[in-house]
Amino acid sequence: MDNSKSQKLEIVIPAYRMHSQSFKNALDGISEADALKRIDNNTNHVIWMAGNIVNCRYWIGGLLGIEDKDPHEELFKEGKALDQNLNYPSLETLKKNFAQISPKVYQKLLDATDQQLEEPISFGMNIPFVKENVLNMIGMCIGREDYLLGQIGLMRKILGLKGMSYELDGNLQY
Numbered sequence: 001m002d003n004s005k006s007q008k009l010e011i012v013i014p015a016y017r018m019h020s021q022s023f024k025n026a027l028d029g030i031s032e033a034d035a036l037k038r039i040d041n042n043t044n045h046v047i048w049m050a051g052n053i054v055n056c057r058y059w060i061g062g063l064l065g066i067e068d069k070d071p072h073e074e075l076f077k078e079g080k081a082l083d084q085n086l087n088y089p090s091l092e093t094l095k096k097n098f099a100q101i102s103p104k105v106y107q108k109l110l111d112a113t114d115q116q117l118e119e120p121i122s123f124g125m126n127i128p129f130v131k132e133n134v135l136n137m138i139g140m141c142i143g144r145e146d147y148l149l150g151q152i153g154l155m156r157k158i159l160g161l162k163g164m165s166y167e168l169d170g171n172l173q174y
Helices: 012-027 046-063 073-079 091-111 134-158
Strands: none
Touching: 012 046, 012 091, 012 134, 046 073, 046 091, 046 134
8 A cells, every 4th residue: 555644645646546557558559540530520639638647647746846847738738629730749758758757746646745735726717615725636637637548448449449458567656
């Protein structure tokens, strides 16, 4: 079991680690060409979805004091809409970015204190029942990752691939 300094992250850290596994599994077998396909030119492609997950990881890292910046932030920041006129990074590049930032964020999650998690941060969403602080922003990012992984799972089926595996990689420590 993960040992975090804050009990407030007892749900977040396992979800974060499961998303790390799911990211790897969801993208398994998707070719670079298929990763750019859209349904009726009306949906996001897998590259956009994966890029947004990577951006979430960098965003959480920034909340926790990591200075690394998403190298593709201009494409994905704040869920920026897909723009077919832009050049997106390859799926392989996004996988590498994910693998670079995720262990750093995981360590910061383990080290986060309750005081740090309570620091105010404006979401700009004005949700009356959600306190705007670091902890809840991390929770919002975890929820966004869930949503995006579900979209990738659906795209797998549309692309003719098997559903996402829930097999765990014991070597993946983040």
